């Protein structure tokens with residue numbers, strides 16, 4: 001296969017992996033993505049899925065939500081938003097509703113600091129991570 005053909009094959013795999021992450025909304029692990037994309041792309045390996053997810057993260061199309069139940073989990077919604085995490089099955093869900101936690105830069109006054117050093121005492125927040133832990137219905141209803 002010529003280099004152009006190889007690149008096309010790679011981008012087709014990467015596109016399938018991205019679409020699976022975007023459509024699942026389950027904040028999947030690489031293994032989950034591998035199992036769900038493999039039927040459509042028979043030659044796919046787990047290593048290829050990891051490599052493609054790394055590229056997608058470098059391109060800013062996917063972000064890691066950290067390790068839950070020993071597996072790194074990925075999100076196709078790259079803006080910061082709060083998550084509900086089930087401590088029983090490791091399910092990760094976007095918090096529904098519009099709690100305004102998404103912002104770029106917010107300045108918060110720290111009164112203690114202001115008293116000590118006039119003219120100082122603001123903290124600039126540029127991102128946040130909030131997780132709410134509990135049980136999802138799959139787990140509490142059984």
Ligand SMILES: [Zn+2]
Pocket residue numbers: 086087088089090091135136137138139140
């Ligand atoms: Zn659960």
Ligand SMILES: [Zn+2]
Pocket residue numbers: 027075077081083093094
């Ligand atoms: Zn999310």
